[in-house]
Amino acid sequence: MIQKTYPLSKSRYIRGLQCHKSLWLYTHKPKLRKESNAMKAGFQQGHDVGEVARDIFPGGEFIPFDEVSIDEQIRRTQLALKTAKVIYEAAFSFGGVFVKADIMRKVGHSWELYEVKSSSEVKEVYINDVAVQYYVISGSGVPIRKAFVTHLNKKYVRNGSLDVKQLFESYDVTANVKEKQAGIKKEIAEQQKMLAGKPHPTIDIGPHCSDPYPCDFMGHCWKNIPYNSIFDLAGNGVKKWALYKEGIIRMDDIPLEKLKGQQLQQVKAYLDKELVVDRKGLKTFLSDIWYPLYYLDFETFLTAVPPYDGLKPYQQIPFQYSLHMQKRAGGKLYHKEFLADPNCDPRKELLDSLLDEIPGDGCVLVYYQPFEKARLKELAERFPKKAKQINAIISNVRDLLVPFKGRALYSWEQQGSHSIKKVLPAFIKDMSYEGLEVGDGGEAIEAYQKMCVMADKPEELAKIRNALLEYCCQDTLAMVRLLEVLKAKAKEA
Ligand code: SF4
Numbered sequence: 001m002i003q004k005t006y007p008l009s010k011s012r013y014i015r016g017l018q019c020h021k022s023l024w025l026y027t028h029k030p031k032l033r034k035e036s037n038a039m040k041a042g043f044q045q046g047h048d049v050g051e052v053a054r055d056i057f058p059g060g061e062f063i064p065f066d067e068v069s070i071d072e073q074i075r076r077t078q079l080a081l082k083t084a085k086v087i088y089e090a091a092f093s094f095g096g097v098f099v100k101a102d103i104m105r106k107v108g109h110s111w112e113l114y115e116v117k118s119s120s121e122v123k124e125v126y127i128n129d130v131a132v133q134y135y136v137i138s139g140s141g142v143p144i145r146k147a148f149v150t151h152l153n154k155k156y157v158r159n160g161s162l163d164v165k166q167l168f169e170s171y172d173v174t175a176n177v178k179e180k181q182a183g184i185k186k187e188i189a190e191q192q193k194m195l196a197g198k199p200h201p202t203i204d205i206g207p208h209c210s211d212p213y214p215c216d217f218m219g220h221c222w223k224n225i226p227y228n229s230i231f232d233l234a235g236n237g238v239k240k241w242a243l244y245k246e247g248i249i250r251m252d253d254i255p256l257e258k259l260k261g262q263q264l265q266q267v268k269a270y271l272d273k274e275l276v277v278d279r280k281g282l283k284t285f286l287s288d289i290w291y292p293l294y295y296l297d298f299e300t301f302l303t304a305v306p307p308y309d310g311l312k313p314y315q316q317i318p319f320q321y322s323l324h325m326q327k328r329a330g331g332k333l334y335h336k337e338f339l340a341d342p343n344c345d346p347r348k349e350l351l352d353s354l355l356d357e358i359p360g361d362g363c364v365l366v367y368y369q370p371f372e373k374a375r376l377k378e379l380a381e382r383f384p385k386k387a388k389q390i391n392a393i394i395s396n397v398r399d400l401l402v403p404f405k406g407r408a409l410y411s412w413e414q415q416g417s418h419s420i421k422k423v424l425p426a427f428i429k430d431m432s433y434e435g436l437e438v439g440d441g442g443e444a445i446e447a448y449q450k451m452c453v454m455a456d457k458p459e460e461l462a463k464i465r466n467a468l469l470e471y472c473c474q475d476t477l478a479m480v481r482l483l484e485v486l487k488a489k490a491k492e493a
């Protein structure tokens with residue numbers, strides 16, 4: 001009997017390398033796939049970076065793919081190979097696999113192959129990606145002399161117009177790619193055989209579900225993992241996959257002798273529906289808070305390609321803050337906020353506004369201080385004339401995360417997490433992030449990016465602005481309420 005063959009592409013092959021079941025589901029049950037917003041954003045980012053990288057070797061011939069058949073793409077590539085010195089998105093098919101090469105450059109009578117990645121390092125999965133391209137292109141009769149992974153240079157700092165040659169670094173992976181050639185034909189045959197079979201291969205969940213990429217079929221394969229499972233255990237300690245192999249899935253079933261430290265505390269608190277209060281720890285934390293007190297939260301966005309001067313790839317750019325203020329304990333609550341206009345460098349205006357509000361002697365309370373401190377330090381580097389004032393603020397920053405992370409106060413409802421999104425509903429029943437139009441940092445970035453493309457739609461722009469302001473305000477108001485909880489618990493007999 002002749003086995004039916006399924007079209008494989010570079011990305012399908014890589015999916016199959018991660019998990020055969022994922023490739024089978026992708027081919028036969030695509031409706032089960034759930035692509036998160038982060039996955040979509042990552043894909044778009046990769047696409048954008050790929051376009052920018054073409055300027056490393058400008059003037060190349062582009063092989064279009066939108067609404068152009070595979071056969072036509074291959075035909076145009078064959079023509080370009082005869083005349084062009086550089087080709088973008090060259091298309092090849094060999095051994096049942098179709099690939100598009102980001103950049104190919106002719107050197108003498110052979111070609112160099114460049115695979116562009118929006119990451120800032122070389123990963124094993126990228127080498128597999130280049131290896132299958134090398135296999136297909138060489139198999140098509142086109143000689144490849146060298147193969148590279150081209151990634152962002154994390155040390156690059158933009159100064160004026162974008163210097164694409166400095167923004168990227170190319171890493172020669174020719175030797176690694178050649179080493180992998182022997183196994184590719186076999187893997188393709190195995191993937192084809194697996195795809196022809198029904199039902200899907202029996203593959204259990206495992207660390208491969210998120211390595212190297214988070215799998216978009218987790219909603220399907222993980223549906224029987226209950227709420228409060230071993231995968232909700234916080235921190236390092238017991239090996240979750242070792243427990244899973246023993247058949248232990250629910251938190252209730254973990255033998256307590258296998259646990260220690262915070263994991264033991266988490267499970268005991270969950271079993272007894274307990275609240276853990278360390279009054280001494282709470283008092284120590286509270287003794288270091290003073291008034292006037294400023295509750296501060298930044299929202300930031302980041303892009304692979306730095307949009308403004310003084311920025312590196314993926315550097316966080318603050319575009320919004322919320323600031324609640326109390327002059328004395330239990331005193332009136334004041335609120336200030338800033339949200340940048342879209343499509344401009346927001347840093348100077350944001351900083352000026354912030355420095356107008358926070359004096360050098362106020363206590364500045366944040367949730368997870370490395371984040372806010374790093375943003376403030378970056379602003380000080382960018383605007384050295386303001387550095388003294390900014391550094392005074394940095395030295396006054398205190399971290400509300402500390403008592404929750406250190407479990408001076410811990411509720412079983414936090415499920416081991418000390419994220420404010422989990423802590424808040426555990427202690428403040430009348431406040432929640434559920435139902436907010438913007439409900440987390442990722443959605444805030446998306447909302448701001450939407451604002452940037454809606455400059456000519458004032459009504460929609462105003463709606464998104466309000467959602468962002470509401471979200472950021474909620475973060476600092478949450479801190480106000482949580483500090484009240486800490487004080488009340490510290491006082492309880
Ligand atoms: S969720 Fe895990 S087991 Fe299921 S398809 Fe994805 S990688 Fe494979």
